[in-house]
Amino acid sequence: MNIHSVKKVSIICLLSMVFTMFAGSAAAQDGKQLFKDNCASCHKIDKKSTGPALMGAKGRWAEAGEEELIYDWINNSAALLGSGKSKRAAAIFAEYNKSAMTAFPKLTVEEIDAILEYSNTPPPPPPPTGNGDVADAGGSGSKGGVKMWLLILVVTLVIVTFAALGVRKKIAYVTAAQNGEEIDEDKSMMDKLGSWILRNWLFSVVIFVVLLFTGLADGLTRLASIGVYEDYQPSQMVAYDHSLHAGTMEIDCRYCHNSVEKSKHAGLPTTNVCMNCHAMVHETKAGTGKEEIAKLHTAAGYDADKMAYNLDKKGNVITGDPIVWNKAHNLPDHVFFSHKQHVNVGGVDCMQCHGDVKTYTLGRVSTLEEINALVDDNADLGLVKLTKPLLTMGWCIECHDKKQIEVGPTASNPYYQEIHNRLTLRPDVYKKIKEDGEITVKELGGWECAKCHY
Ligand code: HEC
Ligand code: HEC
Ligand code: HEC
Ligand code: HEC
Ligand code: HEC
Ligand code: HEC
Numbered sequence: 072m073n074i075h076s077v078k079k080v081s082i083i084c085l086l087s088m089v090f091t092m093f094a095g096s097a098a099a100q101d102g103k104q105l106f107k108d109n110c111a112s113c114h115k116i117d118k119k120s121t122g123p124a125l126m127g128a129k130g131r132w133a134e135a136g137e138e139e140l141i142y143d144w145i146n147n148s149a150a151l152l153g154s155g156k157s158k159r160a161a162a163i164f165a166e167y168n169k170s171a172m173t174a175f176p177k178l179t180v181e182e183i184d185a186i187l188e189y190s191n192t193p194p195p196p197p198p199p200t201g202n203g204d205v206a207d208a209g210g211s212g213s214k215g216g217v218k219m220w221l222l223i224l225v226v227t228l229v230i231v232t233f234a235a236l237g238v239r240k241k242i243a244y245v246t247a248a249q250n251g252e253e254i255d256e257d258k259s260m261m262d263k264l265g266s267w268i269l270r271n272w273l274f275s276v277v278i279f280v281v282l283l284f285t286g287l288a289d290g291l292t293r294l295a296s297i298g299v300y301e302d303y304q305p306s307q308m309v310a311y312d313h314s315l316h317a318g319t320m321e322i323d324c325r326y327c328h329n330s331v332e333k334s335k336h337a338g339l340p341t342t343n344v345c346m347n348c349h350a351m352v353h354e355t356k357a358g359t360g361k362e363e364i365a366k367l368h369t370a371a372g373y374d375a376d377k378m379a380y381n382l383d384k385k386g387n388v389i390t391g392d393p394i395v396w397n398k399a400h401n402l403p404d405h406v407f408f409s410h411k412q413h414v415n416v417g418g419v420d421c422m423q424c425h426g427d428v429k430t431y432t433l434g435r436v437s438t439l440e441e442i443n444a445l446v447d448d449n450a451d452l453g454l455v456k457l458t459k460p461l462l463t464m465g466w467c468i469e470c471h472d473k474k475q476i477e478v479g480p481t482a483s484n485p486y487y488q489e490i491h492n493r494l495t496l497r498p499d500v501y502k503k504i505k506e507d508g509e510i511t512v513k514e515l516g517g518w519e520c521a522k523c524h525y
């Protein structure tokens with residue numbers, strides 16, 4: 072084998088290895104990220120939590136002869152249970168006291184495979200010190216070992232390639248010197264690369280096309296997965312109805328979502344909040360809703376016939392299984408969002424982000440079109456029209472750029488009076504902000520990465 076072909080072979084090997092390394096780590100990463108974003112709130116990999124340990128789940132479904140149904144389960148467990156097709160589903164549902172799992176209708180087979188594959192990687196042994204960062208760095212477990220070997224191989228190949236190049240150059244020198252030729256030492260690296268590409272044009276085109284398409288495909292799948300959470304309404308254990316309670320009866324949102332002005336979370340009501348009324352209300356005036364309200368009574372440990380709570384000997388209420396509400400909205404863990412800042416400080420109305428909840432039955436993620444259609448009819452609420460899908464980063468920052476804020480000595484919110492007072496101490500900044508005539512969230516720092524990312 073001559074030196075030229077050694078070089079060629081090693082470059083090909085090198086490129087394909089770098090490729091598999093990146094592809095491999097991307098898949099493992101996706102599984103981990105998808106698990107963290109969607110499943111980690113209820114599942115641990117190796118331990119029981121709200122749901123069963125996910126490690127080996129696929130194997131368990133395969134054992135039950137239902138390998139393919141695990142996808143249906145994750146897409147929509149309630150639908151699978153309802154269809155009566157799956158024994159495994161019925162068994163595990165009964166084992167976990169009939170607590171409902173969130174539906175994930177948008178997860179593809181590939182994404183589910185990535186999650187299940189990630190869940191089958193044994194967790195790393197606990198680090199000797201209590202340092203969380205160390206544990207995370209070694210997180211890929213046995214995969215880390217494989218990667219190490221690939222890295223060593225790649226480094227070796229790089230060295231071999233360069234050595235081969237060096238030898239070739241020396242030989243060229245020697246032959247040239249022997250033939251008494253001039254040696255063009257000034258030929259730059261770029262020229263050399265250019266002539267190499269010309270000589271190996273077919274090979275170069277193939278590499279270029281492959282790189283371009285993998286890049287494009289990756290970019291496109293990422294784009295497509297953004298904003299997929301619009302118009303999402305998970306099923307719930309109790310058929311609660313917003314249009315009746317918040318609509319017809321006009322109960323204030325804050326009565327049930329009572330931490331919305333005080334904390335990051337709006338909060339979901341406990342059964343006791345419902346029981347404030349439903350200890351007395353056992354059905355609607357039309358005589359419907361008995362079964363659904365009875366579920367509230369069971370959860371609260373309330374005997375509707377006796378109109379009294381079931382008590383044990385010590386006088387404590389014997390409650391049933393609590394009602395678990397499935398989440399409709401779900402921002403990834405790396406995002407910080409606070410209701411208090413938006414509702415209380417920013418004065419943004421619920422409708423701007425959740426749509427006209429008074430017309431919904433169960434809670435749901437609204438859509439951009441629906442909300443934009445509400446803007447003109449609700450002029451008093453100061454809503455803005457946006458163009459980016461709900462819950463994406465584009466949505467947050469577009470509003471931060473458009474939503475004007477009343478900052479001044481007479482601002483209705485004392486928080487903004489205080490900001491105004493501080494700005495007047497910095498005339499340079501104040502003048503710049505005043506130049507475009509309006510102050511938006513962006514100008515108060517609403518575009519700084521660290522404000523929204525941990
Ligand atoms: C709201 C809590 C919750 C979330 C979020 C959740 N699960 Fe579950 N999961 C459960 C519960 C509870 C069960 C047990 C069955 C039941 O009661 O519905 C379960 C069961 C399962 C099972 C069956 C396990 C077995 O041994 O047969 C699989 C598989 C599963 N979940 C996968 C997932 C995946 C993948 C995700 C993320 C995309 C996820 N789950 C998110 C609560 C949840
Ligand atoms: C600026 C947009 C915005 C406004 C205004 C807003 N929300 Fe939210 N809301 C969100 C986002 C984003 C989430 C998802 C939060 C998460 O997943 O961490 C959410 C989640 C929720 C949830 C689910 C539980 C929780 O706390 O995560 C409830 C309930 C809720 N909002 C009710 C309300 C009510 C009631 C109001 C009005 C008083 C309101 N929201 C105003 C954006 C908004
Ligand atoms: C302020 C009082 C009040 C509170 C709080 C309240 N409800 Fe109700 N709810 C009612 C009344 C009154 C009705 C019957 C309305 C009618 O007669 O049409 C009702 C009806 C219902 C129905 C039957 C609806 C139907 O159309 O069949 C369900 C289910 C229900 N409520 C669930 C809940 C849940 C869950 C909670 C807690 C999150 C809750 N309610 C909190 C007053 C309340
Ligand atoms: C009587 C109690 C009650 C009132 C009043 C009420 N809600 Fe809810 N809300 C609930 C319950 C219970 C859930 C969880 C079940 C569901 O999704 O419907 C919920 C869910 C939601 C969700 C979805 C949360 C998520 O991400 O899972 C939003 C958003 C929401 N409510 C907004 C509002 C707004 C806005 C108002 C006022 C217009 C309001 N709610 C009034 C009880 C109430
Ligand atoms: C409809 C408009 C709107 C949307 C959508 C919106 N915000 Fe805001 N945001 C505001 C307003 C108004 C304020 C209040 C400005 C202030 O803090 O002075 C604010 C403030 C904030 C702040 C505090 C900024 C500071 O300077 O302290 C953070 C953090 C934030 N938003 C995060 C988010 C995130 C994350 C999202 C998306 C999930 C989001 N916002 C979506 C309007 C919006
Ligand atoms: C106003 C809030 C806000 C600001 C400011 C912000 N982000 Fe984000 N970012 C978000 C939200 C919300 C998401 C989650 C979007 C989703 O799940 O689709 C996100 C997601 C991301 C992601 C993950 C992308 C993905 O596909 O999941 C990256 C990376 C990121 N942001 C980087 C940045 C950087 C860098 C900056 C500063 C230039 C920044 N962000 C500023 C709200 C913000």
